[in-house]
Structures are given as structure tokens and as C-alpha cells.
Amino acid sequence: MISLVSDVIETLAEILFMADSGMEFAMRFVPFILFIEVPFYSLVLLGLAKYITRQHFSTPRQVNFRPTVSCIVLCYSEGEGILASIRSLVEQQYSGHVQIIVVIDGAVQNDTTYQVALSAQKRFKHWPQRDIILVPKWQRGGRVSSINAGFNKCRGLVTMVLDGDTSFDNDMIANSVPHFSNENIVAVSGSLRVRNVDASWVTRLQAIEYLISIHTSKVGLSEFNVVNNISGAFGIFRTEFIRAVGGWDAGTAEDLDLTMRIKQYFGRHKNLRIIFEPKAIGHTDVPETMRDFLLQRLRWDGDLYWLYFRKHSSGFVPRLLGWANFIGILWYGVLFQIVMPFMILIYLVYSFFVYQLPQVVAILLLVYGFYLLVTTVFYTVGVAGISERPRADLKQTWLVPIFPAFMLVIRLWATVAVLSELFLHNSRYSTMAPFWVLKRNKY
Amino acid sequence: MIEVIIIGDVTGPSILFIGNDTGGLALTSALTNSVHRYPSFSAFKNSGLASPDGIVLALADETEAVDIAMAIRQDEALWLLPVYSCVSVDTQSLLYPLIDGVVSTLDAAIQSAAAINERTGQLSIDPTLDIDNRVLAFLASRPEGVLRPIPFWQSPRLYRYPLLEALGGRDIDCWAWLGRLQNRGWLTRVKLIDRVRDCKQCGAAHQVFVDTCPNCHDLDIQQVPFIHCFTCGNVAPQRDFMATGRLTCARCQTKLRHIGSDYDRPLEDHECQVCHFAFSEPEVIARCAHCDHRQTPSDLVVRDVLSMTVSDQGRLVAEYGRSQDLLDVFDQVNFARPSVFRFSLDWMLALEHRHAALEFSVVLLRIRDIQKLIDSIGPARVSMLLHGFADRLRDLIRTTDVCTRTSENQFWLLLPFTDGKAGSGLLERLKTFQQQTQQSSGVSLELDIEFFASDLVEDPPHEAEVLMAEMTGRLE
Helix, strand or coil: CHHHHHHHHHHHHHHHCCCHHHHHHHHHHHHHHHHHHHHHHHHHHHHHHHHHHHHHHCCCCCCCCCCCEEEEEEECCCCCHHHHHHHHHHCCCCCCCEEEEEEEECCCCCHHHHHHHHHHHHHCCCCCCEEEEEEEECCCCCHHHHHHHHHCCCCCCEEEEEECCCEECCCHHHHHHHHHHCCCEEEEEEEEEECCCCCCHHHHHHHHHHHHHHHHHHHHHHHCCCCCCCCCCEEEEEHHHHHHHCCCCCCCCHHHHHHHHHHCCCCCCCCCEEEEEEEEEEEECCCCCHHHHHHHHHHHHHHHHHHHHHHCCCCCCHHHHHHHHHHHHHHHHHHHHHHHHHHHHHHHHHHHHHCCHHHHHHHHHHHHHHHHHHHHHHHHHHHHHHCCCHHHHHCCHHHHHHHHHHHHHHHHHHHHHHHHHHHHCHHHHCCCCCHHHHCCCCC | CCCEEEECCCCCCCEEEECCCCCCCCCCCCCCCCEEEECCHHHHHHHCCCCCCEEEECCCCHHHHHHHHHHHHHCCCCCCCCEEECCCCCCCCCCHHHCCCECCCHHHHHHHHHHHHHHHHHCCCCCCCCHHHHHHHHHHHCCCCEECCEECCCCCCCEECHHHHHHHCCCCCHHHHHHHHHHCCCEEEEEEEEEEEECCCCCCCCEEEEEECCCCCCCCEEECCEEEECCCCCEEEHHHHCCCCCCECCCCCCECCCECCCEECCCCCEEECCCCCEECCCEEEEEECCCCCEECHHHCEEEEEEEEEECHHHHHHHHHCCCCCHHHHHHHCCECCHHHHHHHHHHHHHHHHHCCCCCEEEEEEEEECHHHHHHHHHHHHHHHHHHHHHHHHHHHCCCCCEEEEEECCEEEEEEECCCHHHHHHHHHHHHHHHHHCCCCCCCCCEEEEEEEECCCCCCCCCCHHHHHHHHHHHHC
16 A cells, blocks of 8 residues: 555656656646646636626726516426525515516426415515516426417516526626616526535535536636526526527527527627626525436536537537637537546546556546646635625535545536437437427427 | 475365476376465465375475475374475485385376375374384385485484484484384384494594504504514614615625525514504504594494384384383283292292181283284284283282283283182183184184192192292193
């Protein structure tokens, strides 16, 4: 054992101090980092610096802009859970009119949810500037049909698409609506936080993940107009634009699909922008067990592959997306999310067969150390510069050292997801919609 | 200018026609043949003409019509006369209860008046009638005589009974009078018209309801949204939290972001502007608009406003003119209160135990199934029977005999110095009379009689209660 440790240290020393033998296999490692990951992180950090500086030195503009906002709340079997969501919308500190459109999919089988919606409508009937409209869909048609059904009733300048189990800070609308006074902004992606963070270590790790990859990283991406996705649980759109684009399309990953379709106008209309607003905050419950978590990611990452390679394969061109987003999606969406997982897997297997144990361990430590550095940097910037609840976020600090392991698990699981989509066509059996709806999807 | 026209000759029906707006009413009729004119109602009164069979009002001005109708109902000679209007009358107007209908032809008026006058003839009417009996007579003479309340917002009681005001005089308290008539069983309810709440102090029904602070009872209160901060427990109006432009607790400076997690809305949503008390339910005070007395709404006296008609009992009273209950006839036959009767019987029993020479009898009389009798021959004839029976009884007993009534139809007679022989003789005569009451239909006054003579019983009970209970038991 001791000899192993000493060999590992020897190897690390060779790599780090550029000894000849160390250089050889270090070279196989460096491309990953240098050409794929570090530029990306640098870009995000640059964007973050830009944002934080602007926030710090600019005076807030008071915009007397209070258009009607329509919020589509998608409900299925959440039952009592939708009350928190509706209430948080009613209690928004926004003096304009808010239309809350509660869509209950499969209202016959989800009667509990429907009854809760009815009682909420009655309870908040006399609130000024708030209208609750119910759209019970007797026949379950899936998420997309629910969004489009709710969208029919939207009268606001701004439409929000929200999940029934997601609740919001009371300044969410006030922080997101002013962006739309700029004609060029067609969509705002809202930030998500984990509501059930204390439920288990899995939820705590996801809390860190959300903080780093959503709440912090997307701020950086937003500065360059390359926001990767407008989350389906919390998306804010300019109503007329969505109407022109044709609403939501049936199939899974409707949020990524709509984001893609919006971006496909960026090539021809250079001024259009998608913004990420870290001050528009929604709170959602995340899977509490590892099993549920892996199933969720199986769906997410499988859908990603299907969307980019099957559905939008022909639209994946710079003429439509604009060069920034074309490169951005290619890099972050395809390379990071699809290619990298396989590369990591292959490299790990290769190392085990080719190198000695101490060298493998040394490499793993090096990789881990790198990702720990990245995690720490982004975590620090997030808590210090972006987060509005730093004390709550700091409670997860003790898990940061093991967070890279969690990331590795997610990355490796992504390979499973992609493969299962490739061979099993999992997207066709999604829980997001009934089979007969998914079957009609051309792709 | 009032035109007065009399139509008719002395032998046929005579209808007094008051007014110059005929409202399309034909002035000729198959039943009448002469026309006279008078300049006014008082002129008619002064003319000394005989009382007509009915009156038709034809006045476009309703106030004038009400005045004349009231005058008619207050007049000694004319108060029971049928009065009609040929101009349409709103059912909720003051005129409507004072008249007997709206007619479109003179013949309809004549026929209706004839029916009413026939019924009037069956009642016992004399100039000495008190106001109670006048009301009963009026209602009994109309085929559907109803005392109708008319909504009149200017009145403190919110409703008026014009007919009662006319028959009883302007100063009469209609509500107390109605209550009395109802308690005596002479009027029954037809329909519940309304339910009003009167001031406890002055009885007026005009209440002003005001919500006030439960703490200082001032009425300067406002509905204000409140916030409850979870961090420090501060409960205050929302405006106190908006000092910085976003929701921040004024006490602990916590930024309140998410309802349900950082803060919530408490039940209190009202604030008093005087004492700054926070509450959820204001206190409602009712203030009387007439006497300014303040009370809680639950202190208000609830009053039902009813339309009423004459009951069967009241109808009998109208026919016989006597203020008596049907069975009250017996109450005049040496009547004593049951307690007095029992005391006397106790005494007699004690005396009998002491001095056997004292003989007395006790008779228990029960009139069975009065209702069956009323159903078969009608209350009028039953009343006559009972009168006759009471008269008979009065003849049979002496001034020293005591009578009492312990229930609706149960009578006791205490006959001192009456031995068994004399007592049974009395019974025989009672039985004879009972048989004589038998009607052609076979129904008769059903009497159950129980008899006790002190000389015929070895060891009578020592107490009246026991004796009376025994006798009642034997009667079952």
C-alpha cells in the first residue's frame, strides 16, 4: 500500500514538474482540458465578471413598464402542491395585471389537483390585479398540449411557462418584466433553486449543481447571448414572438426545442436576445433518491441527443443559428454533453488497461483536482457575486470537495442516456406525454 | 270637485258612487235605474239618505281615495259596507286593504256587495261593539277577509295595517293589538310577509349598521393587508415592510422573498385608525335611527310581519258577539280555581273522616271528542249545545256547589251535603240531557261521568289528589 502511495506521488511529481516520462501521458490528458473545457470556463467567467461589474457600478433604471403578464401553470398530479405555486404568483410584488392560467392535464384522473385549483380560484377571487383562469383538460395530452392550451388564453405582453410544483420569490415578475421593454429581447430564462435541499445528500449535491450550472454559469453565457436552454419549469417569453414562432411542438424536450427554434432566427435577426435573469427565482423540488435522480438525467440527456441529432439535425446551421450560438451549441451542447462523456469513459478504460495502477490513480487525482478547482471557483463566484441567499448556499460548502465525484457520475451516466436513446428510442416512451401523442412526432 | 251619484231605486240595490273619474265603468246597469248627484262625500252624509248597499270609489288621486276610504271605515253607519274602486289599485298601496276589490262593471260590484251584505246579516252587530269585535266582524263578513300589512318605509315599524288604523283609531298600536287578538286565538296567520328587527329601546325598525373596532369601538377602521415575518415574528401592516421598496422586515431587516417560507399573511386584515388595533372581524353595531340607542345586532328584537285572518274561534265570537271561549261557558258555573277546588275537597275529606255525618259527592265530567262534533255539525251548533248544557248544569246545581275545570274538557263538581241518592239523581238528569243532544246524524254530546259519594265508600282516600286521580283512572 505504501509503495502504491509513493509511486502515485512520484508520478504526480513527474507530471507536475514536467519530467520527460510524465510528459508523455500528460499530453494525452491536456487536450481535454485545454481545448474543450478551459476556454469554455474562461468565457463564462468573463461573462460573470462583466455582469458583476455592471451590476456594481450602474445605477438601477426605474422603468415605468407594467404590462399584463400571463403565467401558465402546468399541473398534473401535484395535488395540494400547486397551491404554493399559485399563491406565490398571486403574492408577487408587481403592480401590473397578472393572469394566472392553471392548466390541469388529465383533470378527470387528477381530480384532487383540479379541486385544489378550484378552491384557489375561489380563495383569490377578489385580489386586485390577479385573475385565475382554469383550463382543465379532461383527456390527458401531455406537457406540450397543456402549454399550448394555456397559451390560447394568454393576453399578456409577457407569457411565463411554469411548473405546478415550482414556487417563486415575490420579486420574480418585477425582476424579469423590465427586460421586455427592450424590443430585442424575446425570452428570459429564469433561475431555479432546489426547494427540498435538506431532504437528502442527493438533493444537497443537486443544490450545488443548480447553483453552479444554472444560477452562476448561465449569467456568463447570457452576456454573450448563448444561453444554452430556457428551462421548461421556468421560462419567460414575449407572447407575440412565440405566437409567430408557432408555439410549442409536440414531443419531448419541448423547452430545448423551443430554445432551438427561437435561436434559429438569430442568424437572420442579429439583434434578438435571450437573457438569463438570476434575480428571477423559482424554487422546485428535485429527486431525493439516487435512483430517481438517475432516471431524470436519463431522460434529460437522452432527449438532448435526440433533439440535436434527430429533430434539429437539418437546422443545425450557422445561417439560422448565427455563428455565436452555432459554435456555442456545438461546443457546450454537443461536445460537453454528448461527446465528452464518451471520451471520459474511453479514456478511463484505456488508462486502466494501458497504465500501471499508481499512474492511473495519479491521473484520477489530477483530474479530480482540476474539477475541484473549477467547482470551487464557480461556487465562490456564485455565492459571493450572484447569489441572493448566500448564507443558505454556504450551508452546502462541506459537500463541495465531493462534488466532482457527483459530476463524474452524471457524466458517465450521460453515456448510458445517449446510448439508450440511440438504440432504444427512449424519447418515444417519455412520461411527458401519452404514447399516442409522441407517436405522431415526425422525428 | 267630487261628484256623487246614486244609482238605484229604494227597493233595488243602491250603490253610492263617489268620484268623477269613472275609469271606464259603465254607469248604467240592468239592476239599477236612477241617478243622483252630490257635490261631496260630506254632502251625502248631510243629506240624510239611507245607507247604500255598497260604495264605488272612482278617484284618480289615490291619496284622496285613501282619505275617503278611511273616513268610511271610521263612520259608525258605513264601516262594514263593501267598498270598491273602479280605478286600478296597487296591491301594495294603503288603499288596497281598505277596499273589497277593484271592479270593472257595476254589476260585478252589485253582486259582490250582495254576498258580503248577506254574511254581515248573520253576524251579531250592534253600535256598542268594541274594536276587537269590529275587526272580527269585518274579517268574518268578507269571503277572504285578510289583514294585510302594507310596506311603508316612513313608519318606524316599517309596515302599516290601514284597516286596523281605521277601525281602531289613528293612535292605536296595531302591533300590540294584533298580538292580543292572536293570543286570544281569534286571528290566525295566513302568510309570513317579512321579518324585521326592532330597537330594544323604542321599537323602531330603522337601524343603521356600522362596523367598528372591537377594541375602542370607534368606526374609523380600514381594511389593510398585514404581513407576519417568520424570522422575528413581527406582525404589522404591509406598508411598514415597504420602506426600502421591497418587502423587508422593519424590525429585523430580513429580506422577505418567498411567501410561506420567509413570511405569510396573518388573519388580521383590518386596522383601527384611532387605537391602531389589528383585527380580522370588525364588531357590528346597530344604531337606531330614531332614538340613537346603540346595541349589538343580536340584541335587536325580532318581529315577524304577518298577514292574518279570522280563526274559527274568532268567527264564532263574531257571530255570537260574546268574548268567550267555546267552553268558557262552564267557567261561569260557580267556577273556582283548581287549587281552591282541591283545597275544598281536601277539607271535606278531612271533615268526613272526623264527622261521618258530613256527606258529599264528587262528579267528574268529561266531554269526549269535541272536535268530532265540530267536524260533523259545525262550531256554531256545538256552541249552542254547550250553552244549553251549561244552562242545564246551572239549573241543576246549587249555589253552595263548587265547580272547576282541570283540563280543556274535564270538569269537576263538588256537591256538599249531597248523598249518593241525590247525587245519582243528578247524574240521571245529566244523562237525559246528553241523550237529548243527539243530532239527526246520530252524533251527540259524548259525556263520560264518574261519581263519588262519601257515604257509599267505606274508606275514602284522605287526600283530594288521590281521590281525583282514582276517579280519573276509573274514567279511562
